[in-house]
Amino acid sequence: MTYRNPPTTPRKSATFDDYTLSEIRRAAATGIYDIRGGGAKRKLPHFDDLLFLGASISRYPLEGYRERCDTSVVLGSRHATKPIELKIPITIAGMSFGSLSGPAKEALGRGATLAGTSTTTGDGGMTEEERGHSKQLVYQYLPSRYGMNPRDLRRADAIEVVVGQGAKPGGGGMLLGQKISDRVAEMRTLPKGIDQRSASRHPDWTGPDDLEIKILELREITDWEKPIYVKVGGARPYYDTALAVKAGADVVVVDGMQGGTAATQEVFIENVGQPTLACIRPAVQALQDLGMHRKVQLIVSGGIRNGADVAKALALGVDAVSIGTAALVALGDNDPHWEAEYNELGTTAGAYDDWHEGRDPAGITTQDPELMKRVDPIAAGRRLANYLKVMTLEAQTIARACGKNSLHNLEPEDLVALTIEAAAMAGVPLAGTNWIPGKNGF
Amino acid sequence: MPAINLSKMTAHDPRVFDLDQLSLRELNQALHNLAPGSNETAWEVLHPKGSHSVAVGVDQPVAIDVRGSVGYYCGGMNSGSTITVHGSAGPGVGENMMSGSITIKGDASQYAGATGRGGLLVIEGNASSRCGISMKGIDIVVHGNIGHMSAFMAQSGNLVVLGDAGDALGDSIYEARLFVRGKVDSLGADCIAKEMRTEHLELLQGLLDRAGVTGVNPSEFKRYGSARTLYNFNIDNADAY
Numbered sequence: 001m002t003y004r005n006p007p008t009t010p011r012k013s014a015t016f017d018d019y020t021l022s023e024i025r026r027a028a029a030t031g032i033y034d035i036r037g038g039g040a041k042r043k044l045p046h047f048d049d050l051l052f053l054g055a056s057i058s059r060y061p062l063e064g065y066r067e068r069c070d071t072s073v074v075l076g077s078r079h080a081t082k083p084i085e086l087k088i089p090i091t092i093a094g095m096s097f098g099s100l101s102g103p104a105k106e107a108l109g110r111g112a113t114l115a116g117t118s119t120t121t122g123d124g125g126m127t128e129e130e131r132g133h134s135k136q137l138v139y140q141y142l143p144s145r146y147g148m149n150p151r152d153l154r155r156a157d158a159i160e161v162v163v164g165q166g167a168k169p170g171g172g173g174m175l176l177g178q179k180i181s182d183r184v185a186e187m188r189t190l191p192k193g194i195d196q197r198s199a200s201r202h203p204d205w206t207g208p209d210d211l212e213i214k215i216l217e218l219r220e221i222t223d224w225e226k227p228i229y230v231k232v233g234g235a236r237p238y239y240d241t242a243l244a245v246k247a248g249a250d251v252v253v254v255d256g257m258q259g260g261t262a263a264t265q266e267v268f269i270e271n272v273g274q275p276t277l278a279c280i281r282p283a284v285q286a287l288q289d290l291g292m293h294r295k296v297q298l299i300v301s302g303g304i305r306n307g308a309d310v311a312k313a314l315a316l317g318v319d320a321v322s323i324g325t326a327a328l329v330a331l332g333d334n335d336p337h338w339e340a341e342y343n344e345l346g347t348t349a350g351a352y353d354d355w356h357e358g359r360d361p362a363g364i365t366t367q368d369p370e371l372m373k374r375v376d377p378i379a380a381g382r383r384l385a386n387y388l389k390v391m392t393l394e395a396q397t398i399a400r401a402c403g404k405n406s407l408h409n410l411e412p413e414d415l416v417a418l419t420i421e422a423a424a425m426a427g428v429p430l431a432g433t434n435w436i437p438g439k440n441g442f
Numbered sequence: 443m444p445a446i447n448l449s450k451m452t453a454h455d456p457r458v459f460d461l462d463q464l465s466l467r468e469l470n471q472a473l474h475n476l477a478p479g480s481n482e483t484a485w486e487v488l489h490p491k492g493s494h495s496v497a498v499g500v501d502q503p504v505a506i507d508v509r510g511s512v513g514y515y516c517g518g519m520n521s522g523s524t525i526t527v528h529g530s531a532g533p534g535v536g537e538n539m540m541s542g543s544i545t546i547k548g549d550a551s552q553y554a555g556a557t558g559r560g561g562l563l564v565i566e567g568n569a570s571s572r573c574g575i576s577m578k579g580i581d582i583v584v585h586g587n588i589g590h591m592s593a594f595m596a597q598s599g600n601l602v603v604l605g606d607a608g609d610a611l612g613d614s615i616y617e618a619r620l621f622v623r624g625k626v627d628s629l630g631a632d633c634i635a636k637e638m639r640t641e642h643l644e645l646l647q648g649l650l651d652r653a654g655v656t657g658v659n660p661s662e663f664k665r666y667g668s669a670r671t672l673y674n675f676n677i678d679n680a681d682a683y
Binding site: 031032145148149150153176177188189190191193194199203204205210214216217220221222223224 | 466498538556598
């Protein structure tokens with residue numbers, strides 16, 4: 001019997017992991033960067049790293065189901081004569097017609113309206129589907145200005161000047177040829193079938209002083225009726241918030257890097273911008289420093305999934321949150337029901353993100369007439385409304401446990417953090433200590 | 443929001459708005475209050491003194507004469523009115539205009555006619571950089587010169603320049619047509635000189651007529667437009683950006 005040297009177990013590199021290797025091979029084979037939809041997929045400090053303390057001897061709770069816990073919020077009362085009044089502090093984020101199918105946009109409008117909240121247009125103009133089915137519709141004012149016109153501006157309930165989005169702060173929209181159908185092309189004044197790459201900067205203003213003049217123009221066109229939001233990606237939340245307030249915004253929207261996009265470069269999504277959790281306190285601090293907290297409302301988006309996330313964001317000083325990815329999942333995106341078709345596309349339910357290819361088995365991120373029939377706007381809208389209501393109930397459950405009769409009475413003192421990183425970002429103590437990293441000099 | 447004092451209006455000819463005495467808000471609100479078929483079809487704005495957003499969002503076929511120079515976004519989103527600025531215009535004059543016409547007797551600053559979707563913008567002097575940026579159907583006629591990066595990402599419509607054009611004309615242009623009579627410092631990515639066929643000469647003559655340009659022959663112009671090589675992404679074109 002001969003002795004064989006024992007082999008070591010095959011060992012893969014943590015640096016060159018399987019995904020990294022596959023990306024190198026893909027880039028070498030195709031000669032194009034990887035484009036996908038969605039937001040950052042990497043593990044990030046997030047709301048999961050925060051916990052509520054709940055009631056104790058020094059704090060007494062409210063009775064669940066009996067004592068009222070208010071969920072309403074008014075957006076845009078700073079300057080607008082017709083501010084938006086929402087029943088719940090969860091809105092639907094901007095997603096374009098073009099990236100989404102007409103039935104999906106209709107479903108978003110139906111669901112939001114049933115739940116008493118607003119929905120938002122996107123980089124493709126306003127469709128009748130969503131205007132007709134959205135009681136309160138926010139009209140995005142984007143660098144591309146696709147479909148922009150004064151009639152739609154006036155029939156919107158609010159205007160959102162989009163400076164950036166969390167998935168790609170500094171990047172413009174992208175809609176590849178497969179999804180530029182006749183209708184999409186007409187709305188965007190573009191040839192059918194081209195790869196459409198929207199501008200990343202607005203065509204007629206640059207910088208905060210210009211933005212102030214642009215906001216004045218939008219107010220003058222709409223007779224000072226509409227709330228004007230300014231949306232930024234999670235880049236420099238303190239200064240972006242302060243400058244938006246200075247420019248005259250009624251509402252500031254800060255979108256962290258978990259916030260989705262219809263399509264952009266993977267390298268952009270995963271490497272530019274800050275996590276949602278890291279954006280909130282600087283934005284709130286800017287409002288507080290200007291004496292504008294609760295006067296200019298703050299909406300935060302990017303990775304909001306449940307009522308706990310809503311409650312945590314509000315406790316950190318946010319007025320409302322926005323959901324995009326989660327709303328699409330409620331409509332049916334990435335549903336295991338379509339697993340066989342996801343497999344045919346080389347992916348699996350839960351991982352499908354090639355929304356730009358327009359072959360979405362769930363019929364949501366497509367312009368294919370057959371695929372989009374899979375979305376029943378009434379049933380999908382109902383699911384979205386259910387989901388929004390569950391999130392609201394969950395947030396109320398937590399707020400009552402913390403003794404709050406309004407979601408907006410939640411405060412940072414109701415929270416602790418599980419990690420040093422989250423404690424530093426959220427500005428709340430590490431659990432079991434009174435240590436807030438970065439405060440008091442250490 | 444500034445309050446509107448309508449009682450002050452009775453002291454003036456209702457068609458004359460003196461911005462020394464009335465606010466911008468009062469001017470724009472009065473223009474927006476016009477009902478279809480109103481007989482108040484002639485308006486005069488005095489002392490604009492560089493005010494921003496003069497006569498924005500007007501959607502009735504009225505004539506508005508502005509006596510002096512204006513700031514940003516004069517005539518923004520105009521739908522059907524005829525605006526004449528007897529002076530110069532700041533950035534973004536006629537931005538996203540839908541229809542009607544705007545004439546600037548002097549010069550125009552950056553982004554003139556940006557994203558305009560229809561109507562006619564005439565600049566009797568020069569226009570600065572990014573004239574016609576992202577234009578989507580508007581017709582723009584500039585008697586003088588235009589600055590750099592004009593017609594950037596221009597999607598549709600016509601830009602006519604009787605003078606010269608600066609660097610990077612028509613960068614990343616889509617289907618807009620550019621006609622330049624003088625020299626072009628340089629063309630932007632994917633913008634090329636194109637053949638001037640009979641249909642283009644006729645189109646250009648029509649544009650010159652509408653803009654009140656006389657004594658200029660369309661054959662003096664060169665036409666520029668998209669080479670359409672960047673419409674679908676190809677890694678071998680990456681150095682074009």
